[in-house]
Amino acid sequence: MADIKRSGEISRKTKETDIFVKVDIDGKGKADIDTGVGFFDHMLTALSVHSGISMTIKVKGDLQVDCHHTIEDTGIALGQALGQALGAKSGIVRYGTAYIPMDESLAMASLDLSNRPFLVFNCPFTNQSCGGYDLCMTEEFFRAFAFNSGMTLHINLLYGTNDHHKCEAVYKAVAHALKTAVKENTDGSTLSTKGVL
Numbered sequence: 001m002a003d004i005k006r007s008g009e010i011s012r013k014t015k016e017t018d019i020f021v022k023v024d025i026d027g028k029g030k031a032d033i034d035t036g037v038g039f040f041d042h043m044l045t046a047l048s049v050h051s052g053i054s055m056t057i058k059v060k061g062d063l064q065v066d067c068h069h070t071i072e073d074t075g076i077a078l079g080q081a082l083g084q085a086l087g088a089k090s091g092i093v094r095y096g097t098a099y100i101p102m103d104e105s106l107a108m109a110s111l112d113l114s115n116r117p118f119l120v121f122n123c124p125f126t127n128q129s130c131g132g133y134d135l136c137m138t139e140e141f142f143r144a145f146a147f148n149s150g151m152t153l154h155i156n157l158l159y160g161t162n163d164h165h166k167c168e169a170v171y172k173a174v175a176h177a178l179k180t181a182v183k184e185n186t187d188g189s190t191l192s193t194k195g196v197l
């Protein structure tokens with residue numbers, strides 16, 4: 001994997017958000033995260049720790065409006081940083097699937113680091129928000145993350161009642177699927193019948 005550094009760094013500034021993201025795929029999941037939205041920090045910390053991908057994420061967003069731009073733009077920047085870290089996506093396992101329970105909730109995530117951006121998201125929430133985090137932004141975050149990293153991402157909540165548990169199970173399921181997919185394969189080859197992704 002000499003040609004791929006497996007780390008990425010993105011600075012992204014708009015009139016709505018000012019974001020710095022750094023990821024290190026082999027960094028053992030050290031999380032340094034401050035988005036200004038406590039519950040979102042909790043979810044991103046889970047994503048980092050459970051994927052084993054170290055993430056530094058610092059966001060100053062227009063939270064006086066609401067959390068929308070902050071969460072969506074973080075998904076864009078984090079996706080770009082991961083895409084950068086994966087380079088041509090050669091030499092990796094490529095696919096990952098995980099079922100993760102959290103108490104009464106069960107989430108499944110299945111993904112393909114394919115350069116084929118797609119999101120399927122089936123996770124109904126009961127409440128509007130958890131802390132200052134609007135739960136409808138979960139789908140927006142993962143759409144931005146998938147499209148900007150070049151990932152096919154399927155997320156299904158099989159069942160659950162508590163929205164905090166449902167959401168956390170979803171982030172952790174994506175984390176564990178990602179942990180499998182980013183692993184280096186044994187021969188450094190590109191897993192594709194076309195030879196290139």
Ligand SMILES: [Mn+2]
Pocket residue numbers: 042164168
């Ligand atoms: Mn929690």
